[in-house]
Amino acid sequence: MASNKPAKKAKKGPKTTNRSAFKHGGNGAVSPAARVLKLRQLLGGANHSEYLVQLALGYELVNDAVTITEPEHNRLVYVNPAWEELYGFEASEVLGRTVTFMNLKGISAKLLESIAAKTNRDGWEGSLLNQNKAGDVFSIRLRTMPLKNERGDIIGLLGVSHQTEGRAVEVGKSRRLSLRVPNTNGHARKPRRDWKASLAELTPRELEVFTLLGKGLDTKQIGELLEMSLFTVQTHRNHLKVKLKLGSVTELNYVSYQWVSHR
Structure with missing residues (x-):
């Protein structure tokens, strides 16, 4: 005799998403990631x-985080979901741009x-400072290498990176409000106007x-x-x-802010 009780719904398992390999279209169908299709379009059968x-x-x-650039102008032809x-950008916002914006x-x-x-x-390996779409600064460990065909011709440049410290630093809020022209004996003492000419003397690290x-x-x-000690930074x-x-740390803070703000 058939039961009148409604059948029990099957228990749902844990939700799993594979954001990396596929994206769902508006009709619910699964299609290859748009960024890979865009790569094929950018290469255009080359x-x-x-x-x-x-x-x-x-x-x-x-x-x-993985990027592929074309070797002639180092323009992005592919970025992966990571x-x-x-970086906070969609692939569509950056493909075709050179990597320098990072x-x-x-x-x-x-x-x-x-x-x-x-x-x-x-190939190259080392640490760099990068910034995301919001302008937050973080350190990455980057590895690069050429992608070659069977004849040894370079057909692309590969970059693989990961963030080397816990979080991006949201710049600007911590100290900018305190960056003012220093005062001495009640008189404003502005930094020397020729300080910009000395920027050429700075090392890359400085x-x-x-x-x-x-x-x-x-x-x-x-x-x-x-990735340096406080003593080294000082x-x-x-x-x-x-x-x-x-003449002072305050002047240094002021001119560095002026230089970054007006570039």
């Missing part, structure tokens, strides 16, 4: 384009040239510290981002005061 597409399908699944999450203003041109040259040879000071980071935050600050001919 030689070995399908090889890069197959690589990208695998990179959809990894937790590290990269989107780390760097802080003031980064050493020689350093970028060195990274590019080594990447095209056999310029990084100077830029972060201008973005409102304190000594501890700079040390965490650049040493760099002292060198900055001497090279820029500034």
